[in-house]
Amino acid sequence: RTSAILSKMVYKRFVEIGRVAFVSFGEDQGKLCAVVDIVDQNRALIDGPNIRRQAIGFKFLHLTGFVIQIGHGAGTTAVKKAWEKEGIEEKWQQSRWYKKLQMKATRRQLSDFDRFKLMKVKQRRSWLIKMEMGRLKKAQKK
Amino acid sequence: PELQYRQYQVVGRKIPTESDPTPPMYRLKVFAQDEVFAKSRFWYYMNRLRKVKKSVGEVLRVIEIKEKSPNQVKNYGIWIRYDSRSGTHNMYKEARGTSLNGAIKEIYEEMGSRHRARHSVVQIVKTDIIPAAECRRDNTTQFHDSKIAFPLKHRLPRSNKKSHKSTFKA
Numbered sequence: 001r002t003s004a005i006l007s008k009m010v011y012k013r014f015v016e017i018g019r020v021a022f023v024s025f026g027e028d029q030g031k032l033c034a035v036v037d038i039v040d041q042n043r044a045l046i047d048g049p050n051i052r053r054q055a056i057g058f059k060f061l062h063l064t065g066f067v068i069q070i071g072h073g074a075g076t077t078a079v080k081k082a083w084e085k086e087g088i089e090e091k092w093q094q095s096r097w098y099k100k101l102q103m104k105a106t107r108r109q110l111s112d113f114d115r116f117k118l119m120k121v122k123q124r125r126s127w128l129i130k131m132e133m134g135r136l137k138k139a140q141k142k
Numbered sequence: 143p144e145l146q147y148r149q150y151q152v153v154g155r156k157i158p159t160e161s162d163p164t165p166p167m168y169r170l171k172v173f174a175q176d177e178v179f180a181k182s183r184f185w186y187y188m189n190r191l192r193k194v195k196k197s198v199g200e201v202l203r204v205i206e207i208k209e210k211s212p213n214q215v216k217n218y219g220i221w222i223r224y225d226s227r228s229g230t231h232n233m234y235k236e237a238r239g240t241s242l243n244g245a246i247k248e249i250y251e252e253m254g255s256r257h258r259a260r261h262s263v264v265q266i267v268k269t270d271i272i273p274a275a276e277c278r279r280d281n282t283t284q285f286h287d288s289k290i291a292f293p294l295k296h297r298l299p300r301s302n303k304k305s306h307k308s309t310f311k312a
Binding site for chain 1: 213214215238239240244281285288289290291292293294295298300302
């Protein structure tokens, strides 16, 4: 059903049973969970390997592109099984979203010396790019 | 601190006298924020339904009734009696949720918003878990779909840091 909708609709990520979501607010911030059941138009019952089973508002969820195969109202063990079967942990860690989060976390923890080193590395990179650009321009003029 | 309703079971009776050594015990299930209010409501109903007042009666036990399955979504049917400006009416409302206390909170809020009925005029007559086939309200039955799927539209940017919090999200 979702694939039929996907081909026609503007929206690509749907709240559905098994949709993996990122918790963006609260104590469990930064964790992944799966939608196990829909409570009402504002809340979903979620569960995940590192998160307690609970009802959470959609306001605090960011949907990912991953879906696991579970029945509605599936128990915690069933969710865990489906999670591992789909390989969500590896998929998540290979995603750009996760990598960007890691990068932001690293940047926030840089010391002043690290930032100095980063500046020097960026200068070096931009110098290399400019040199190569100059060479290409010269080659094109000929 | 958010308002939280709890369900209490209050058991009480008239104080035994020489003429009536074993008076009947009565049990009331009530939704309240604390035991104090639960006992207060117990005497409110006892006064009206039986010839027992707080001054001649005693509360034997107050127990909180906890949710049996807080990790399961259920359909709650709630029967209400409330006073409007021009009369008193019965109502049946449905709420979907993981706990009865949460559903009751929603109902009180709904009664306040839709009917301007304050807490004191709303009486919860009966509550029950309704199987999906017997739900009467479209707002509840629309979620009885094992292949339910909907996108999240009109997403507002929301900060997760208190320092970035704002009253209005443009």
